[in-house]
Amino acid sequence: NIGVVRRERFSGGPARGFLSSLAADERIFAADIAVDRAHVIMLIEQDIIDAATGESILTALDSVETAGHDELPDGEDVHEAIETAVIDRVGPAGGKMHTARSRNDEVATCIRYRLRSDLLQAIDATLELKKILLEAGKVHTETIMPGYTHLQPAQPITVGHWLCSYAAGIERDTARLLDAYDRVNTSPLGAAAFAGTPFEIDRERTATLLGFDDVLENTIDAVAARDSLIETLSALAAHAITLSGMAEDLIIFANKGYVKLADQYASTSSIMPQKVNPDTLELVRAVAGDVTGELTGLLTTLKGLPRAYNRDLQRATPHVWGAIDDTTETTAIIGGAIKTAQWADEALESAAGDGFSTATGIADALAMAGIPFRTAHEVLAVATDRAGNETPTVETLNHAAEDILGESLFTYVDQDTIIDILDPVMNVSTRDSRGGPATAAVTATIEMYEN
Ligand code: ARG
Numbered sequence: 001n002i003g004v005v006r007r008e009r010f011s012g013g014p015a016r017g018f019l020s021s022l023a024a025d026e027r028i029f030a031a032d033i034a035v036d037r038a039h040v041i042m043l044i045e046q047d048i049i050d051a052a053t054g055e056s057i058l059t060a061l062d063s064v065e066t067a068g069h070d071e072l073p074d075g076e077d078v079h080e081a082i083e084t085a086v087i088d089r090v091g092p093a094g095g096k097m098h099t100a101r102s103r104n105d106e107v108a109t110c111i112r113y114r115l116r117s118d119l120l121q122a123i124d125a126t127l128e129l130k131k132i133l134l135e136a137g138k139v140h141t142e143t144i145m146p147g148y149t150h151l152q153p154a155q156p157i158t159v160g161h162w163l164c165s166y167a168a169g170i171e172r173d174t175a176r177l178l179d180a181y182d183r184v185n186t187s188p189l190g191a192a193a194f195a196g197t198p199f200e201i202d203r204e205r206t207a208t209l210l211g212f213d214d215v216l217e218n219t220i221d222a223v224a225a226r227d228s229l230i231e232t233l234s235a236l237a238a239h240a241i242t243l244s245g246m247a248e249d250l251i252i253f254a255n256k257g258y259v260k261l262a263d264q265y266a267s268t269s270s271i272m273p274q275k276v277n278p279d280t281l282e283l284v285r286a287v288a289g290d291v292t293g294e295l296t297g298l299l300t301t302l303k304g305l306p307r308a309y310n311r312d313l314q315r316a317t318p319h320v321w322g323a324i325d326d327t328t329e330t331t332a333i334i335g336g337a338i339k340t341a342q343w344a345d346e347a348l349e350s351a352a353g354d355g356f357s358t359a360t361g362i363a364d365a366l367a368m369a370g371i372p373f374r375t376a377h378e379v380l381a382v383a384t385d386r387a388g389n390e391t392p393t394v395e396t397l398n399h400a401a402e403d404i405l406g407e408s409l410f411t412y413v414d415q416d417t418i419i420d421i422l423d424p425v426m427n428v429s430t431r432d433s434r435g436g437p438a439t440a441a442v443t444a445t446i447e448m449y450e451n
Contacts, residue, residue, distance in 0.1 A: 021314050025078030027321050029069040031110040032078050035189065036061055036086075038209035039106075040097055048199050049096045057097050060089035077314070079103045079110075100199035101192055104223040104309040108188035111317055113210060115232065118324045119181045125331035126174040126239065130167050130449070132335045137163040137446050141439045144424050145258060145348040146357060153355035156424035159343050161437035164445045166246050171449060173239035180232040187212035191222035194308030220308045229320050230302065233295045236327045237288070243327075243334050244288035247281040250337065254278050257347050262340035265333075280337060287330045294323040352424035356384055356391045361421040361430060362413075369412035371405065379404045394418055 025032075037058060044054035064072075064085045073088065075081030080103070087094035140159035147157035187207035190197070196219045203215045216222035253259040255278075267279035298319040301312055359380045366376035383392040383400035392400070394415060401409035409418065420426040432438035435445055 019076055019311075021077045022072070022075055022081055024318050024321075026069045028107075028110040028114050029072075029078055029082075030065070031113040032082055032106070033061055033065045034113060034210060035106060035109050035206075036082065036097060038206045039101055039189065041209060042202050042205045043096070043099060045205065046200050046202055048099055048201070053090075053093045053096055056090045057086055057094055060086045060094060063089060077103065077107070079106050100197040100201050101190065102194075102223070104193050105188045105191040105219075107313075107317075108191075108223050108225075109210070111320075112184050112186070112188070112212070112228070115184050115229075115320065115324075116181065116211075118321075118328075119177060119184060119232065122236065122239075122324055122328045122331070123174055123177045123181070125328045125335075126170050126177065129331050129335040129338075130170045130174070132339050133163045133167040133170065134446050134449055136160075136338055136341075137167065137442065140343060141442045141446075143343055143345055143348060144352045144428055145343075146351050146354055147437070151252070153351075153357045155360055155431075156352040156357050156428050157437035158428060158439065158442055159348065160439075160442040160446070162249070163338075164442060164449070166242065167446075167449050169242040169245075170239075173235065173242055176235035176238060177232075180228065180235045182213070183228045183231060185212055186214045186216050188216045188222035191216070191219035194220045194223045224305070224308045224313075226298075226302055226313060226316055229298060229316065230295075233291075233298050233320055233323050236323045237291045237295045240288040240291040240323075240327050240330065243330055244285045246334060246338075247284035250341070251278045251281050251285070254281075256351065258344055258351065260342040260344060261337060262342075265337040265340060280333060284330050284334050284337075287326050290326055291323045294319040349424065352428075353391055353422070355389060356387065358391065358422050358424060358427045359384060361427045362397065362418065364430075365413045365417060365421055366401075366409075371412060375404065379409075391422060394422075 040049070040054050040057050040061075043049045044051050049057075061082075064082055067085075069078070071085075072078070072081040073084045075084055083095070083098055086097055137160040140163065143159040144156055145159050145162065146153045147155050147162070187203065187210060189206045189210070190201045190203035207213075207215045216225070250259060250261070254261055261276075261278055261281070263276075265278075265280045267277050269275040269277065298316055301316045301319070305312055363373065363376040363380045366379065367373040371379075379397075379400050382404060383397045386392060386396050386400065394409075397418065398409040401407065401412075405412075421430070429438050432441045435441060
């Protein structure tokens with residue numbers, strides 16, 4: 001409520017709807033009621049407004065809350081509309097609600113208040129996803145699969161190892177969101193327009209009433225700063241990118257027949273009746289694009305804004321709402337897809353040795369026997385070429401050794417060991433270094449992530 005005279009003067013014209021954030025502000029309707037309440041309680045306690053007026057305002061706020069956002073009178077934004085609704089109920093004394101504050105500190109407080117609960121939901125979703133990855137990981141500590149670099153078969157790993165790789169990423173995503181939460185959780189309220197107020201307000205009190213950890217000290221910073229939105233949205237973008245990689249892997253694995261997605265997470269074609277398509281995961285992959293777009297929108301909106309408040313900030317906020325909704329939903333969706341996916345153990349095992357993926361294991365065995373790794377690498381490279389990039393026979397391996405080393409392969413590693421290492425299952429079991437793919441290493445990783 002900007003007062004009758006001013007309101008009339010600035011009430012009309014084609015820019016009215018453009019100026020208004022009332023519709024988008026539905027997101028912070030409940031937050032604004034909470035902020036109003038805290039502010040009014042503080043004003044009463046500080047004897048800035050009398051208790052009777054304060055109580056009638058609080059009663060009016062209850063009724064505005066019950067009526068809901070849709071019943072608000074017109075206004076430039078939710079703050080103005082709620083104030084008008086309070087004045088409609090209380091009379092002119094309702095206008096005392098806006099003593100010692102501005103919409104600038106008010107909106108900044110509302111954003112942080114609402115974002116806290118959205119962040120908690122996003123964080124919860126990441127914790128749940130990590131749990132799902134680790135549960136699946138436990139089931140698949142022994143399930144062999146091909147591991148890739150450059151999308152080429154590289155070395156056999158286990159499905160549990162692959163799942164843990166994403167549990168690790170998700171754990172860091174959670175940590176980044178928690179960091180963002182800490183900095184979001186501070187109160188700008190009481191900064192007024194940007195320059196403080198002559199009233200004897202108690203900023204700590206409103207911060208406490210609203211559950212904030214602390215007060216944003218400098219009043220210009222309090223209304224102008226949106227870096228915690230950047231931080232939040234960056235954390236969301238990083239997380240969405242983790243999810244998109246996971247989705248892409250699963251799309252590829254589904255394509256190769258390594259994993260079967262549950263029908264609930266797949267889709268079919270309107271014309272080709274035989275099709276089972278990983279549409280859900282493709283959408284998960286796409287969300288990272290949306291979130292990156294929201295981050296870019298936020299950054300470019302904020303870039304170069306002068307102190308203190310500028311209306312550009314009104315268009316900065318929705319980027320965060322869009323991004324956090326999309327990301328939280330996506331986190332749950334991919335969790336469901338992983339929980340219900342069936343890993344095709346046999347197909348995975350038979351593909352695990354493709355493209356002579358056990359080569360590094362043989363080179364490692366030669367190196368363990370004292371041959372410089374670079375020389376061992378050369379032996380295997382020659383054998384690979386001669387076998388047409390598939391797994392060479394022991395004989396071919398031996399010939400390559402003789403040509404490069406001038407000695408039999410078996411001088412260094414006995415034939416049984418070679419045969420073992422050429423088996424993808426045995427090959428994986430030797431790679432039990434910390435964080436590695438061997439069953440014991442994966443089990444240890446899962447235990448670590450669970451504690
Ligand atoms: N609705 C605005 C926002 O979201 C707050 C209004 C402050 N308006 C102003 N002219 N200072 O940022």
